[in-house]
Amino acid sequence: MCQSYRKDCACGKNTAEIFFGKMVLDEQSVEQVYCPQCSQNVETNSDNRVWDNGWVLELDMDVVRTHAVTMGISSHEITADWVFDAGFATWVGIIPDDYKKKQQERAEILKLAKTDLLAYYQAMKEWGLSREKRFTQEGWRKMKVHI
Secondary structure, eight states: OOEEEEEEOTTSSOEEEEEEGGGOOOGGGEEEEEOTTTTTTSOSOOTTEEEETTEEEEEOHHHHHTTHHHHTSOTTTOOHHHHHHTTSSEESSSSTTHHHHHHHHHHHHHHHHTTOHHHHHHHHHHHHHHHHHHHHHHTOGGGSOOO
């Protein structure tokens, strides 16, 4: 079973939920998370950091490299970007705090289910499509095609 892990950012004001796909990595592979507020002074040119709309996921590449063969890549070629894009350590959902934002957005729509089921289904459909479009326009990494 795959697992997820919630980690507060460096300034402690936000929390990201990280998904460890394919049961290879775990929380030991994560060094730090930076939100847009605390990532301002973080070095951008590093193979152990993934940048996504101001959020930064910093991995412990020594830990990650020990699992490189299991992930199907050479320990000399592996980068945090590759690990993220391949789904081995990535956000749960599309954005770092999707678990929280999704709950808040859905709570409003769920009220409709009690009064008008058809309107509820329509609102859920529109919400899903507009959410996907919004994340694409905002440039979230998971909404981009990676080759």
